[in-house]
Amino acid sequence: MLELSILGFLYDEPLHGYELKARIQALNGHIRPVSDGALYPAITRLAKAGLIEHRTEPGSGAAHRRILSLTTAGRAELLDRLRNPKDVDITDGQRFFTVLAFLRHLPDRADQAVVLRRRQAFLATPSSFFYRDGEPVGAEEAPDLFRQGMLRIARATGAEERKWLAEAIGSLEG
Numbered sequence: 001m002l003e004l005s006i007l008g009f010l011y012d013e014p015l016h017g018y019e020l021k022a023r024i025q026a027l028n029g030h031i032r033p034v035s036d037g038a039l040y041p042a043i044t045r046l047a048k049a050g051l052i053e054h055r056t057e058p059g060s061g062a063a064h065r066r067i068l069s070l071t072t073a074g075r076a077e078l079l080d081r082l083r084n085p086k087d088v089d090i091t092d093g094q095r096f097f098t099v100l101a102f103l104r105h106l107p108d109r110a111d112q113a114v115v116l117r118r119r120q121a122f123l124a125t126p127s128s129f130f131y132r133d134g135e136p137v138g139a140e141e142a143p144d145l146f147r148q149g150m151l152r153i154a155r156a157t158g159a160e161e162r163k164w165l166a167e168a169i170g171s172l173e174g
Helices: 002-012 017-031 036-048 072-083 087-091 093-105 109-124 145-173
Strands: 052-058 064-070
Touching (some): 002 017, 002 036, 017 093, 064 072, 072 109, 087 109
Antiparallel strands (some): 052 064
């Protein structure tokens, strides 16, 4: 997801590393902080693969800044990753939010709808944080107040997401 975020933010405009890190941090929130030890090796990998390039500009102080931008191959890679997200990018809520953050870059509304339909299909499958005899445990069956709370919040969030997905797919498919 870090590479997808890098490609997605650079699709919009060239950025220097600090600004890129700040945008990724804002997208991920405090739950998944981005360290320099993860960000800069990812930038190096993408540059070696020919997906991003950099140029040096004078900084506000004495140090120069490295400005990162997407190559044509980087733009194509981003669109391919958005068109064909991995299953985990559909099933994990935070990873799916990252896909959503950049899905607008896909030029074909039908391709956008396919991604949303995959998430919709995943959400249609009954699930829970807890299971009993292989069956999902609902909020009403949870043994304590806190698990009941988890399950009620997840149910409400899931219902709202399913509603939004149906509206968005309807809009995309006209």
